[in-house]
Amino acid sequence: MAASQTPSAAVLQERDLPVVRIDARRGWLALDLAELWAYRELLYFFVWRDIKVRYKQTIIGAAWAILQPVLTMLVFSLFFGRLAKIPSGGLPYPIFYYCALLPWMYFAAAMQAATNVVVEQQRVITKVYFPRVVLPISSVLSGLLDFAISFVVFAAMMVYYHIVPTRAVVWLPAFTLLAILTALGVGLWLSALNALYRDVRYVLPFLVQFWMFASPVAYPSSLVPERWRWFYGLNPMAGVIEGFRWALTGHGDPPGALLAASSAAVGLLVLGGLIYYHAVEGKIADVV
Amino acid sequence: MSRPAIHVESLCKSYRVGERERYFALRDVLMRLVTSPFRRSPQGSSDILWALRDVTFDVQPGEVVGLIGRNGAGKTTLLKILSRITHPTSGFAELHGRVGSLLEVGTGFHPELTGRENMYLSGTILGMSKREIDRKFDEIVAFAEIEKFLDTPLKHFSTGMQMRLAFAVAAHLEPEILFVDEVLAVGDIEFQKKCLGKMQEVSNSGRTIVFVSHQMNQIRRLCGRVLWIDGGRVREQGPTGAVVASYETASLLPGNTTDGRTTCFRKWSIGGEDNVVRDGLREVVFHFQLRLEAPVSQGHFGIAILSDSGSVLAGWGFDNLDIPDGDQEIVLRVPFLPLRPGAYSLTCSIFDRGNNLTGGRLLEQWYALPTLVVDTPPLSHPQDRWAGVFNIPAEIEVESMSRKV
Numbered sequence: 147m148a149a150s151q152t153p154s155a156a157v158l159q160e161r162d163l164p165v166v167r168i169d170a171r172r173g174w175l176a177l178d179l180a181e182l183w184a185y186r187e188l189l190y191f192f193v194w195r196d197i198k199v200r201y202k203q204t205i206i207g208a209a210w211a212i213l214q215p216v217l218t219m220l221v222f223s224l225f226f227g228r229l230a231k232i233p234s235g236g237l238p239y240p241i242f243y244y245c246a247l248l249p250w251m252y253f254a255a256a257m258q259a260a261t262n263v264v265v266e267q268q269r270v271i272t273k274v275y276f277p278r279v280v281l282p283i284s285s286v287l288s289g290l291l292d293f294a295i296s297f298v299v300f301a302a303m304m305v306y307y308h309i310v311p312t313r314a315v316v317w318l319p320a321f322t323l324l325a326i327l328t329a330l331g332v333g334l335w336l337s338a339l340n341a342l343y344r345d346v347r348y349v350l351p352f353l354v355q356f357w358m359f360a361s362p363v364a365y366p367s368s369l370v371p372e373r374w375r376w377f378y379g380l381n382p383m384a385g386v387i388e389g390f391r392w393a394l395t396g397h398g399d400p401p402g403a404l405l406a407a408s409s410a411a412v413g414l415l416v417l418g419g420l421i422y423y424h425a426v427e428g429k430i431a432d433v434v
Numbered sequence: 435m436s437r438p439a440i441h442v443e444s445l446c447k448s449y450r451v452g453e454r455e456r457y458f459a460l461r462d463v464l465m466r467l468v469t470s471p472f473r474r475s476p477q478g479s480s481d482i483l484w485a486l487r488d489v490t491f492d493v494q495p496g497e498v499v500g501l502i503g504r505n506g507a508g509k510t511t512l513l514k515i516l517s518r519i520t521h522p523t524s525g526f527a528e529l530h531g532r533v534g535s536l537l538e539v540g541t542g543f544h545p546e547l548t549g550r551e552n553m554y555l556s557g558t559i560l561g562m563s564k565r566e567i568d569r570k571f572d573e574i575v576a577f578a579e580i581e582k583f584l585d586t587p588l589k590h591f592s593t594g595m596q597m598r599l600a601f602a603v604a605a606h607l608e609p610e611i612l613f614v615d616e617v618l619a620v621g622d623i624e625f626q627k628k629c630l631g632k633m634q635e636v637s638n639s640g641r642t643i644v645f646v647s648h649q650m651n652q653i654r655r656l657c658g659r660v661l662w663i664d665g666g667r668v669r670e671q672g673p674t675g676a677v678v679a680s681y682e683t684a685s686l687l688p689g690n691t692t693d694g695r696t697t698c699f700r701k702w703s704i705g706g707e708d709n710v711v712r713d714g715l716r717e718v719v720f721h722f723q724l725r726l727e728a729p730v731s732q733g734h735f736g737i738a739i740l741s742d743s744g745s746v747l748a749g750w751g752f753d754n755l756d757i758p759d760g761d762q763e764i765v766l767r768v769p770f771l772p773l774r775p776g777a778y779s780l781t782c783s784i785f786d787r788g789n790n791l792t793g794g795r796l797l798e799q800w801y802a803l804p805t806l807v808v809d810t811p812p813l814s815h816p817q818d819r820w821a822g823v824f825n826i827p828a829e830i831e832v833e834s835m836s837r838k839v
Contacts, residue, residue, distance in 0.1 A: 163530045163531040163532070163610060164530075164531065164532060165528060165529070165530055166518070166528070166529040166533060167526060167527070167528050167529075168515060168516065168518060168521075168522065168526060168527040168528070168529070169522060169525070169526035169527075170521060170522055170523060170524050170525075170526075187558055187563055187564055188558050188559065191554065191555055191558040191559075191564075195544060195547065195551075195555055198546075198547060198551065199544060199546050199547065202546050202547075269538070269541065269542075270541055270542050270559060271519070272514075272519060272537075273519070273535075273537045273538045273541045274517070274519070274535060274537070274541055274542070274559055274560060274561075275517050275518035275519055275533075275535065276559070343461075345461050428520075428521045431514070431519045431520045432449065432520055
């Protein structure tokens with residue numbers, strides 16, 4: 147019965163069918179753009195699921211995306227600003243801190259989500275094929291909604307403090323992209339590590355905290371001596387945060403050297419991440 | 435011969451022993467670096483387990499191939515390599531066509547999302563496009579029978595409903611090549627039948643299917659050819675009937691399954707040969723060998739044939755038996771046994787001094803091994819194979835009523 151060739155099987159044969167070859171050899175980079183494009187709908191649905199689930203599960207939902215940066219901003223303004231008198235370059239403290247917290251909160255959340263995604267999605271990973279790199283990309287992208295929501299608050303603050311954006315604001319998308327790439331780069335490394343070594347997740351909160359103090363969130367990068375600035379810029383978030391402050395308020399100089407160093411660092415981070423992720427990728431289904 | 439849809443050549447896969455279960459802690463790796471930086475990691479010295487060894491086979495387009503073998507034989511590993519979830523250690527495979535794999539029912543389901551949302555999510559994960567799901571939406575919903583619950587979160591679904599939804603989504607995948615791993619064993623009997631029907635429909639539409647199952651009845655119904663994997667190698671491949679029969683004979687040998695725990699019954703056969711009924715319309719002769727410690731007087735011998743769902747299809751009882759002690763053989767002749775092809779269980783009992791109703795003493799109730807296999811050709815329409823229980827020949831005539839007036 148089933149073994150007989152039906153006419154439609156012959157039809158199927160004549161069409162040009164995609165050929166998949168499976169063997170032990172593999173390339174060295176986890177990014178096959180053509181394949182990623184073919185799986186764009188899956189990426190979309192992963193992002194969509196993350197967002198849907200997050201906003202269904204938390205009772206306060208979108209309010210959380212606002213409360214978190216606002217409360218942190220208040221605490222920072224009070225302790226680092228009013229009490230410690232950290233220089234803000236003439237900006238009101240709330241603006242000074244909120245500008246930094248916008249990209250920082252996004253980065254911290256996106257990077258943590260990306261780190262955990264491979265372990266969280268292990269059921270899917272062991273049952274279905276898709277380019278695995280879709281996972282960290284999706285968790286980095288789904289954090290953007292929270293980012294957009296917290297931006298609304300910033301717009302209100304701008305009005306309140308009578309700050310008018312300058313032409314520098316056109317650079318904002320570029321800095322946002324840099325933040326996304328940084329989160330992705332770190333996420334690629336950590337999610338692969340997390341799949342292999344499960345205690346990575348315990349290190350993560352500490353890493354996030356440590357990284358925050360290594361970035362100009364609570365203080366301006368101008369506190370760092372001039373000749374060490376490029377080295378400081380190797381932390382990509384330094385370039386991103388100073389970039390945000392400059393693009394949103396127009397205060398100060400564009401963070402040139404810092405930004406160049408940060409961009410270069412992000413490039414290496416993402417490239418290295420793609421290579422490492424790909425090296426681990428093959429083992430993930432056998433390990434998780 | 436045409437170009438195969440699946441070509442597998444010398445495929446091997448090895449795991450380091452324990453790799454599957456163990457995960458390392460970064461802590462351990464760092465400690466090892468600190469304490470003994472020059473020693474090689476222990477991975478190099480651990481044992482290698484070959485999950486697949488030198489597996490070679492072809493599947494022609496439109497063929498439905500069954501993959502059978504004991505647990506741990508390597509069936510799932512093979513499917514995982516072919517669906518690109520894991521990589522082979524050596525060898526290669528070539529697939530011609532879009533590939534869908536169904537290794538689990540409900541892959542990607544999320545309990546917080548509604549039935550409708552999960553349909554889209556799971557469908558996309560399995561490889562469907564959104565447009566494809568849009569198009570088949572009503573069909574999937576009807577198949578799953580969940581119309582009323584489309585907008586209810588999945589966590590409020592019963593397990594059966596979840597399974598139905600999951601299978602409904604998966605069954606509407608339309609790749610050229612489909613890998614299916616033991617997923618039909620879900621839901622109630624009715625739904626299983628529906629799934630089997632759907633699978634048959636899919637295979638008739640010219641798709642190539644590789645199907646793993648432990649249920650030989652499903653294999654018999656769906657597959658034209660079978661690959662028997664044993665210890666990571668292809669032990670036998672060929673037409674379904676022959677391979678399944680030798681698999682069942684090998685895995686259900688009386689020696690290793692009764693493990694000496696029977697008290698009376700030793701073994702059984704049909705015509706003193708094997709456990710297969712090859713012609714259900716002729717006399718079938720069952721031989722039961724038993725060894726009695728003491729003679730049976732005025733005893734009872736009963737035998738029943740059960741379907742895979744456990745219902746009794748036929749049963750016979752014989753009273754007033756006097757059997758001397760020692761090795762004995764009971765020969766049961768049945769003039770015909772027109773059962774549909776498949777595997778059936780056989781159970782027999784023997785009582786001393788009476789039967790089950792008159793308070794006789796039960797000497798043994800034996801669930802006979804190997805199981806009874808009916809391997810007869812379908813009598814008329816090929817799809818009759820699994821319609822009902824009986825394989826009874828039938829003919830029809832069409833007579834025009836209009837001329838007879």
